[in-house]
Amino acid sequence: MATTSDIRKGMCLEHNHDTYIIVEFQHVKPGKGNAFVRTKIKSLTTGKVLDHTFPAGHKVQDVRVERRQYQFLYEADKRLNFMNQETYEQIDIEREMLDGVQFLKEGEVCEVLFHAEKEIPLAVMMPQYVHLQITYVEPGVKGDTATNTLTPAEVETGAEVRVPLFIKNGDLIKINTETGEYMERVKN
Structure with a gap:
């Protein structure tokens, strides 16, 4: 369990029976009233981006994720095939899980987020440039x-x-x- 003071960009959390990643956040302390955290969260299952506001001190269920380097090999039937550069294990990921897929070329190294307990891929992060x-x-x-x-x-x-x-x-x-x-x- 984490609180809203622990929220950071790239953090994964459970919310409304879905796994989300924090895209943007802003801690707000208005002159009157209680503080809150305004966030943009992206669903890792549907890809939808939501605006959500958490009250200050609210408990959030954070998800432990592992970031692993995978190399893009090829695309077949709208699924992308990636290979782990250390173990040579290959995984198929749906095209919709990747933002900026139009800039992906063969041999590009991406970061794949895995749910630590379930060992399932949650998202693929393209290099920034x-x-x-x-x-x-x-x-x-x-x-x-x-x-x-x-x-x-x-x-x-x-x-x-x-x-x-x-x-x-x-x-x-x-x-x-x-x-x-x-x-x-x-x-x-």
Whole structure:
């Protein structure tokens, strides 16, 4: 058992007969009234994100999880196959359990959250940033870079990302997997 003062981003908890992960939280102490914790929690079974407010000092049932490194191998029938890099054990995970799946390429190492007591996978966490190669982008016109204009580009996984006009086919770029935004061009 934990209290609301123990709530942190990434913490897993049991709530309403489901397992949730804390996406965002904010401790609030208003001028009048009691303190509370405002949270965004994501269901690890359905993927729904809920806004929930806990009163200060409220007891929450935390779930003990283990984080393990798994490498993505391939996708078959909307299921993703991952391999543990230490034991070579393979697991299948539903595509919906992964945020940012459009940026996942073969060989990418992800963190899989396992329920410690039940030994079942709860969620797959993509790395915050990935490096992907541009496969197609419309060429920019010389002199057209005075403004911070973005153009759609396709990366090697088939996802579309908006990039600056100076990016060319074959360039390697850094992408934020949480927001899907272009971060920078990567030097080879």
